Every structure is written in C-alpha cells, then in structure tokens.
Amino acid sequence: MKLRLALVILGCVLLLLAAVVVGPQLEGAQGQFIIWQLRVPRVLVGMWVGATLALVGAVFQALFQNPLATSDTVGTTAGATVGALFALALDSSRTVQGLPLVTVCAFAGALAGSLLVASFASSRTAHSSDVLLAGIAVTLATSALASGIQYISDSRALFAATQWSLGQLPQVGYRGVLLLTPLCALSCTLLLLLTRSLQAFALGEDLAHSQGVNVPRLRLLALALGSLGVASCVAWCGPIAFVGLVVPHLVRRLLGASYRLLLPMSLCVGATLLVTCDAFARLIVPGRELPVGIVTAALGAPTLVFLVARGRR
Amino acid sequence: MSELEFVDLSVKLGQRTLLDRVSLRVEPGEFVALIGPNGAGKTTLLKTALALRTPSSGSARIANADVSALDAKARAALIAWLPQHIRAEEPVTSLESVAAARYRFRESHADSRRAAARALERVAASQYAERRVTELSGGERQRVAFACLIAQEADILLFDEPANHLDPAQQLDIYRLLGELWREGRSILCINHDVNLLHRVGDAARLRVVGLRAGKLVFDAPFDAPALPDQIGKLFGVEMESVQGSEQRFIMPRSRSKS
Numbered sequence: 099m100k101l102r103l104a105l106v107i108l109g110c111v112l113l114l115l116a117a118v119v120v121g122p123q124l125e126g127a128q129g130q131f132i133i134w135q136l137r138v139p140r141v142l143v144g145m146w147v148g149a150t151l152a153l154v155g156a157v158f159q160a161l162f163q164n165p166l167a168t169s170d171t172v173g174t175t176a177g178a179t180v181g182a183l184f185a186l187a188l189d190s191s192r193t194v195q196g197l198p199l200v201t202v203c204a205f206a207g208a209l210a211g212s213l214l215v216a217s218f219a220s221s222r223t224a225h226s227s228d229v230l231l232a233g234i235a236v237t238l239a240t241s242a243l244a245s246g247i248q249y250i251s252d253s254r255a256l257f258a259a260t261q262w263s264l265g266q267l268p269q270v271g272y273r274g275v276l277l278l279t280p281l282c283a284l285s286c287t288l289l290l291l292l293t294r295s296l297q298a299f300a301l302g303e304d305l306a307h308s309q310g311v312n313v314p315r316l317r318l319l320a321l322a323l324g325s326l327g328v329a330s331c332v333a334w335c336g337p338i339a340f341v342g343l344v345v346p347h348l349v350r351r352l353l354g355a356s357y358r359l360l361l362p363m364s365l366c367v368g369a370t371l372l373v374t375c376d377a378f379a380r381l382i383v384p385g386r387e388l389p390v391g392i393v394t395a396a397l398g399a400p401t402l403v404f405l406v407a408r409g410r411r
Numbered sequence: 412m413s414e415l416e417f418v419d420l421s422v423k424l425g426q427r428t429l430l431d432r433v434s435l436r437v438e439p440g441e442f443v444a445l446i447g448p449n450g451a452g453k454t455t456l457l458k459t460a461l462a463l464r465t466p467s468s469g470s471a472r473i474a475n476a477d478v479s480a481l482d483a484k485a486r487a488a489l490i491a492w493l494p495q496h497i498r499a500e501e502p503v504t505s506l507e508s509v510a511a512a513r514y515r516f517r518e519s520h521a522d523s524r525r526a527a528a529r530a531l532e533r534v535a536a537s538q539y540a541e542r543r544v545t546e547l548s549g550g551e552r553q554r555v556a557f558a559c560l561i562a563q564e565a566d567i568l569l570f571d572e573p574a575n576h577l578d579p580a581q582q583l584d585i586y587r588l589l590g591e592l593w594r595e596g597r598s599i600l601c602i603n604h605d606v607n608l609l610h611r612v613g614d615a616a617r618l619r620v621v622g623l624r625a626g627k628l629v630f631d632a633p634f635d636a637p638a639l640p641d642q643i644g645k646l647f648g649v650e651m652e653s654v655q656g657s658e659q660r661f662i663m664p665r666s667r668s669k670s
Contacts, residue, residue: 302498310487310515
C-alpha cells in the first residue's frame with residue numbers, strides 16, 4: 099500500500115511537470131513568456147480547480163453515502179449556470195470591480211443554488227436522500243430558468259453561453275491564481291478537517307449520529323465549504339464535467355476507501371487529472387484548443403463505466 | 412452510571428401513532444428484553460432514545476436529561492446501539508470502520524486503531540480486520556457493528572434483534588457477549604423475538620421482559636415470572652407450549668389463538 103501510494107504521488111508530480119513542458123517547441127524570450135506568463139498560471143488554476151472539484155466530490159459521496167453525489171447534484175453548478183447565462187444575456191463584456199460580470203454572476207448563482215439546498219439540509223429531520231432530492235429539484239428549477247433566459251437571449255449571447263457551458267480553463271494569468279487560491283485553499287483545508295466525522299459515515303448515517311457526529315451541522319458545514327470552493331471554480335471555468343465524480347472512484351480503486359487517504363489523494367489526483375486533460379486539449383487538434391470540459395467528459399464517461407464494471411467483480 | 416427513562420412518550424408519523432404514551436425505566440446495570448409483534452414500535456422506541464426520532468409528546472431521558480437536548484458527543488458517551496440493518500456502501504476495512512466508532516474520544520488515530528483491534532478481538536472478528544466491510548457476510552458485518560458498539564464504550568447499550576439472520580453458533584456467541592457486557596455494569600435494552608435465547612445471557616432471574624403491542628406497553632415482568640409464557644402468547648396472539656429443557660423451561664408457539 100505504501101508503495102502504491104508513493105507511485106501514485108510520483109505519477110502526479112511527473113504528469114504535472116509534463117503538462118507545463120509539452121507543446122510546440124518554444125524558444126527565446128517569446129517561449130519564456132508563454133511558459134511563465136501563460137502556461138504556469140493556467141496549470142496552477144487547473145490544479146486548484148481539479149483538486150477542489152475532486153475533493154468536494156469525495157466529501158459529498160461520503161456524506162450522502164451515494165456514489166453519484168457531486169457538486170452538480172446539490173445545485174451549485176446549476177446555480178452558476180443561471181448566473182452566467184444571466185450575465186451573458188445582459189452584456190458579456192461588462193466588468194464589476196475589474197472582474198468579468200460573468201464570473202461574478204456565476205459565483206453568486208452557485209452560492210444561491212447551494213444555499214437553497216443547504217437550507218433544506220439543516221433541518222434536523224432531513225435525511226441524506228432528502229437533501230439529494232432537494233438538490234435535483236433545485237437543478238431542475240434552475241435549468242428551467244436557464245432555458246427561459248436562453249429563449250430571450252440574442253444569438254451572440256447564446257453562442258457565448260454555449261462556450262461557457264463547455265467548461266474551460268481560462269487564460270486568467272496570475273491575477274486569476276491569486277483570486278482562486280485563498281477561496282479554494284480555505285475550502286479544501288477545512289473540508290480535510292472533517293475527515294474524522296466523515297469516516298463515521300462508513301456504516302450509515304444513523305450509526306454516525308449515534309457515535310456522536312452532529313449530522314445536520316456536519317452536512318451544513320460540508321455543503322457550505324464545498325459550495326464556496328466549487329463556486330469559485332465554476333465562476334472562472336464553467337461546469338467541468340466528471341472530475342468530481344470520477345476521481346474519488348479512481349482513488350478508491352487505487353488506494354481503498356479509508357477517508358484518511360481518499361480525501362487528500364482525491365485532491366492530488368484531481369489536480370493532476372484536470373491539468374493533464376487540459377494539456378491534452380491543447381495538443382489534440384493542432385493549432386486549436388479544445389475546451390477541457392469536452393476532454394474530461396469524453397475520458398470520464400468510459401473510465402467510470404470501467405471502474406464500475408471492475409468493482410462488480 | 413445513568414438510567415434510561417421514557418416518560419409518557421408518544422411518537423406520531425402523519426396520522427399513525429407509532430408509540431402511545433409509553434413509560435419505561437431501565438435502571439443502571441439492568442437488562443431489559445423488549446418483545447412484541449412486527450410493527451409494534453420497538454425500533455422506534457430505541458430510536459427516540461438515540462434522538463434519531465423526535466417525540467410528538469413526552470420524552471426520552473438519560474440521567475434526567477432529555478436526549479434531544481444532549482450534545483452529540485456527550486450522548487454518544489451515554490448510549491450506543493446495534494442497529495438491525497447495517498449499511499455498508501463504502502469499501503473501508505473492518506478495522507477502520509470500528510476505529511471510526513471512537514469518534515467521541517479525543518485521541519490519535521493510532522489509539523483509535525488499537526482500541527478497534529481490541530474490540531474486534533473481543534467479538535472474534537480479528538481475522539477479517541483488514542477485509543472491506545462491503546465484502547463481509549451478514550453475520551460478519553453484524554460482528555463488526557458489535558465491535559463498533561464495544562469500541563464506543565457507552566453506559567447504556569441498545570440492541571435491535573442482534574441475532575437476526577444468524578446461525579445458531581453465532582446466536583450463542585452474540586448472547587454470551589451480551590451477558591458479558593451486562594455483567595461489566597452496562598445497562599441493556601434488547602429487542603428480540605426468541606425469548607429462549609435470553610437463557611444464554613446467564614443470570615436469567617435478573618432479567619426483565621417488556622411487551623409492546625401497537626405502540627402500547629402491554630406488560631412488564633421478571634423473566635422467571637410463572638405467568639410470562641401466557642403473557643407472551645397473548646402479546647403475539649398465539650398459544651404457547653412450555654418444554655422442560657435440561658436446565659430451564661423453553662416456550663414455543665403451538666398455534667394461533669382462536670378468537
């Protein structure tokens with residue numbers, strides 16, 4: 099197990115380094131500029147986004163005892179989409195305090211969506227499955243709202259909305275890294291502190307309750323922290339599919355389900371996976387960049403099927 | 412040591428009354444067996460004691476404090492349970508899941524694991540300490556959950572049909588363990604269908620049997636009361652037959668009561 103863990107960590111480090119280096123031959127001052135001003139910040143953003151999405155996925159799967167739970171199932175992504183569409187329908191070039199209006203609105207929408215679900219989760223009598231149902235209800239309601247906004251948008255806004263919903267790592271430079279880092283770091287660090295209480299969920303929510311876990315409080319805390327991290331990621335990158343869902347399952351297969359390993363390693367593997375997929379997205383079509391959301395979805399779906407099929411045996 | 416008390420407790424679910432003004436006291440160090448037909452409200456009673464269900468009136472109290480007002484960790488120090496069905500969705504090892512039951516203790520993970528290993532040894536489950544709970548059989552999983560209960564080290568222990576789905580050898584082991592925990596000074600409230608198994612706890616003369624039907628307390632008698640077989644028969648709506656064993660009398664259902 100120790101050897102496996104070492105191998106997984108080594109693999110992550112190598113892939114992350116490779117993601118900075120691979121690409122067309124770069125030389126001279128221009129090459130230096132591309133690497134240091136474009137690629138490195140983009141890799142850093144990718145690491146935070148991948149790490150946060152994967153960790154939140156792992157935490158929600160543990161908390162709701164549902165292998166399908168991710169930040170998409172508790173209203174965060176759906177809320178962000180409505181916010182982003184709203185901003186794009188208004189005017190995609192507007193800024194607030196120097197930040198793109200889209201980002202600000204997506205962030206606000208993500209928090210609002212999660213808040214709706216969280217208000218349900220804090221009820222003493224709510225069970226995990228009720229919270230997931232509330233998440234699905236909020237998702238459905240917001241997608242109706244999103245369709246409504248699209249219906250009244252013009253074609254330019256529609257195109258921008260489609261682009262946004264594909265999910266990609268933006269060229270935001272070090273400023274983006276600086277904005278993302280504190281929120282993601284806060285969210286991830288505090289979520290990792292919940293490991294011990296989440297571990298008690300392994301044999302069911304009721305048993306965790308009787309063992310002394312304050313279930314409603316834990317649920318609210320995890321939802322709030324997870325939504326904060328994911329909201330800041332989605333605000334910049336749009337919805338990036340499958341990272342939050344697949345990475346925890348991948349880590350479970352590689353290293354087992356002890357949360358003491360599963361949570362931190364989901365963080366590492368999530369960071370690596372998203373950055374690697376992004377490097378792949380840069381290279382696969384020469385001269386063009388695919389949105390990384392397409393790559394994660396294309397790779398994530400078969401990976402998930404494979405993991406589930408292997409797990410059954 | 413603290414006593415568990417249900418005071419005039421009612422639980423309603425929509426229009427249905429699950430428990431109807433139940434008053435029951437389990438003294439410190441006492442063993443109370445709770446019996447009754449399916450759907451009588453036995454599990455609901457245990458769940459109110461754990462603050463998993465909110466009473467519509469009355470209260471469940473431990474050491475004179477309402478359980479729903481207790482801090483979660485303080486409650487976990489007072490009362491623990493072995494549920495009837497144990498979910499196992501996450502492929503964690505038995506040892507890790509028992510170590511997680513030490514949540515209420517402020518201790519290192521290494522200490523939790525040591526306590527978990529001792530608890531698993533006590534229920535004779537050490538050999539599958541490193542196996543994943545999702546791969547265990549029903550009986551093995553029951554033992555792991557029992558180890559969780561032991562590792563939690565609470566004063567009052569609740570059991571919900573602990574011998575359910577177990578083979579005779581496993582049933583004997585479980586009831587012998589129940590007796591051991593009881594003699595260590597724990598108070599026990601145990602739901603079970605087969606009262607004959609209670610002889611395997613040992614010290615049968617000190618046991619109390621409580622009958623619950625349709626949410627109401629029907630009788631409360633010592634285990635050796637001569638009228639008990641009749642009361643149990645009436646509770647389930649069957650005619651009981653007594654059979655003299657080598658050391659004790661066993662009772663068996665013979666036929667449904669005519670009425």
